[in-house]
Amino acid sequence: MSPSTVPEARLLASYIPITAGPWLSEADQVFDATTIFDYIDGAGEVYRSYNMKLLVSRRFHKDGKPDLVVDAFDMGSSEDAFGVFTHDLDGEDAGIGQGSTYKAGLLSFWKDRYFLSVYTEEETPETKGLVLELGLAIARAIPGEGQKPKILEFLPRQELEAGRVRFFHSHSILNYHFFVAEADILLLGQTADAVLADYGESGVRSRLLVIAYAGGGEAARAGKSFARAFMPEAGRKAAVKTENGRWTALRVHGRYVAIVFDEAAEGKARSRLDAVEALIDAAR
């Protein structure tokens, strides 16, 4: 950890309680984007892909009881705090911070530029209660709130599943949520902002992917790359009925690329892309 990150680590640590009921905390461990591998090995890449700055990990112990662990990430921006939170949306809403989920002893939430994971090694009624108490205390201690990524504004509301919206930058994370291709055919690199959202109901679900590139040239190149690799037979139509009988359609608009996957009808896919265009234009 560099000396310049020490004050940030102290600030982040100050949001975490010293005790959790009768559980006492151990010494903090602090990691940055380089040393995170010492803590969670290759899994650190998920957090690095969201530009993590700092992680403060605090373990709580009580003899004869399961440990509790708080992993507090300073992601550098509220957009990336939101993004890493959307990496795993399974679970029930715990009503903590600016968005949260709880499942099987794990509470995840985001607030301001921070992403928090509060975890018990074994879920019991007692440890579940402590995990939620810890989460509430941390969320209250973080004074500010953050903005969600602007690109979310370009998702048409009609039929949107609000609880299944993912924000990310890398094609590895895209493939994690919805496999498109092994190669980075959308030229995401690590600099683009992307949002993937589900529409419709389970079983007839379609996906909308919207990507913001640095400029129109990059978006045009990405659109061509995708069309060549994924829908070579589409030609200028920029829409194709794929092997599962559903439609994929592509649109490049300024510095944005929007793609609908697995829509039931071509017209519906095009309508959704029209709606995205309209939202982008309205924001200008």
Next chain:
Amino acid sequence: MSQRTITRRDFLKVASAVPLAGALVPALKGSPAVAAEKVRVVLVRDENALDASGAPNAEVIQRMLDEGVRALVGQPDAIGAWKTLVHPQDIVGIKTNVWNKLPTPAEVEQAIKRRGMDAGVAEDKLSIDDRGVLRNPIFQNATALINARPARTHQWSGMGSCIKNYIQFVPRPSDYHGDTCADLATIWNLPVVKGRTRLNILVMLTPLFHMIGTQQYNKDFTWAYKGLIVSRDPVAADATGLRVLEAKRREHFQDDGLLKPTPHHIQLADTRHHLGVSDPARIEIVKLGWSEGILI
């Protein structure tokens, strides 16, 4: 479960592993099968591999390992079988895994070490290590490696595999994280390990089939499979273990069971790097012992 249509997204998974560039539509109609000799993988299970508290039973683990190695090399007795793997003049590194939530059990490590010594290797020519292998004189000078690790899901590589277990042989593991660890198999070509691995043991006693959170571990997502997978081929061992994990996920989640991220480093170890065999059609699985809940 209904038959799923193969789509271009499936093809674009395969396309990076098999050189079929520029042939999207024809390739979707199917490709010719490749005839080749099968590689052997032994899956040995024992209902008593774990005691009532869930701890490995050392005596049973030793017996399972012996049965597995005997079946693998086709020798009637365990020590004779081990003598085909390691020799008295060998310097033997036992590469384990110390991940604190699901490490290679000491019972497995000791069972390997015992048989190595039974095969004639001096105790001071054997070492068990994971994160210190690059600084360990035995591993620096090893003529033989035994690779043993538990099977688990992994948040970046998809699966904690035998192939991945050699990542500690590189000074900077993150150099191999690209494309969710696609090219881990290249580590096996480095001089420190190349051609030295005599046996791979994918420990399937309590595999982790799903992960959540930064800690990646929850006991609820493990189960008592009570097995060991043994093979000379790390890719075949991993491909077989992956089938078990996916089958367990199908059973538990009632979905397609596929791991996320895709553990494509296993398939690419075969198709891109030629380290071993990942295609189940080219793997002979010898199943020994307890068959209940075997899943594959």
